[in-house]
Amino acid sequence: MRDNFASAATGWWRAFRRKIARGMKPTRLSPPASPITQDIVCAARSLCAFLAHYTLRGNQQLDRDGYVVLEDFLRPAECDELVAAGIEMTKQSQDTSHKAIFSTTENNKQQLKDDYFMKSNDKISFFHEADAFGPDGELQVDPDVSLNKVGHALHLLHPIFRCYTYSDRVKTVCKELGLQDPAVVQSMYIYKNPVVAHQDATYLHSEPIPAVGFWIALQDATVQNGCLWMASGSHKSGVHRRLLRKYDNESKVSLEYDRPAPVYPQSSFTPVPVSKGTCILIHGLVVHKSAHNKSDKSRHAYTFHVVERHNNKYSEENWLQEGENAPFLNVYRTPQIV
Numbered sequence: 001m002r003d004n005f006a007s008a009a010t011g012w013w014r015a016f017r018r019k020i021a022r023g024m025k026p027t028r029l030s031p032p033a034s035p036i037t038q039d040i041v042c043a044a045r046s047l048c049a050f051l052a053h054y055t056l057r058g059n060q061q062l063d064r065d066g067y068v069v070l071e072d073f074l075r076p077a078e079c080d081e082l083v084a085a086g087i088e089m090t091k092q093s094q095d096t097s098h099k100a101i102f103s104t105t106e107n108n109k110q111q112l113k114d115d116y117f118m119k120s121n122d123k124i125s126f127f128h129e130a131d132a133f134g135p136d137g138e139l140q141v142d143p144d145v146s147l148n149k150v151g152h153a154l155h156l157l158h159p160i161f162r163c164y165t166y167s168d169r170v171k172t173v174c175k176e177l178g179l180q181d182p183a184v185v186q187s188m189y190i191y192k193n194p195v196v197a198h199q200d201a202t203y204l205h206s207e208p209i210p211a212v213g214f215w216i217a218l219q220d221a222t223v224q225n226g227c228l229w230m231a232s233g234s235h236k237s238g239v240h241r242r243l244l245r246k247y248d249n250e251s252k253v254s255l256e257y258d259r260p261a262p263v264y265p266q267s268s269f270t271p272v273p274v275s276k277g278t279c280i281l282i283h284g285l286v287v288h289k290s291a292h293n294k295s296d297k298s299r300h301a302y303t304f305h306v307v308e309r310h311n312n313k314y315s316e317e318n319w320l321q322e323g324e325n326a327p328f329l330n331v332y333r334t335p336q337i338v
């Protein structure tokens, strides 16, 4: 069965590429004939569409626009598996005694000084919305709506997230990007927004090759529920701001922005609504944001960042550093299962 599928899919894929090369619409091709089940056909179709889309246009698009939309990167059932794991984590978040708040806003100094944040590089840590706790420190609302995100080592420690992070599809994208020694440095499960306009290089700076974010919509992301907004082409204007590690006289570390937050006109942004399963590749220097969720539909996403390690300098001043329990593992060589 597997062999049948493999040869049929390979044949289909070759024909698909030939048709595209001749400028025809890929949808004109029929999927391989039985005995392949509908589910496998759907998987093959998704993978082929994604590979064709990416192989032929992805790299140039990332250079030109600062982002690439890869539809059908994950199948609906795969998204559901990840959402179930994300919801399961909201239950564990109730056990945490630490009430960390995540915010990208300037005045939230707590996060910057917060040890919990700094030490989350090798953990599955929970970050709540700024208004999640009352004056008594008790959670005001259910954890499934108060959690902002979980991070930053899901790709190492959580068996399901690890499996998807070091998958063949991710390897293929990294190869197509021409990355020689790509390593995953962090991962996050994002429940909620808004996220203010920023460049990922503010937090994860590397040069000359910037990090690439893999942002995967696990549920439909619409203008109403807070899809990403991208400032196309903004990656060509350098790094606008850095968050840097600072050490005081007692070698205690804290984080500080080197410049005030830039003001980006709303007119520079385009909404990028995507369906469940779509992966948006985010250039480390492209300015992006997400708005409030004004709907009753949740918008969960899984995101992780890949950094080139070959002939490329990952800044020692980034908040996130490689640690004994948080190695920056190579995408091509790391097994999906521990």
Ligand SMILES: O=C(O)CCC(=O)C(=O)O
Pocket: 190, 192, 193, 194, 195, 200, 213, 215, 282, 288, 289, 290, 301, 303
């Ligand atoms: O999901 C969001 O709203 C923002 C995510 C983001 O900025 C990122 O993954 O780099």
Ligand SMILES: [Fe+2]
Pocket: 198, 199, 200, 213, 288
């Ligand atoms: Fe980002």
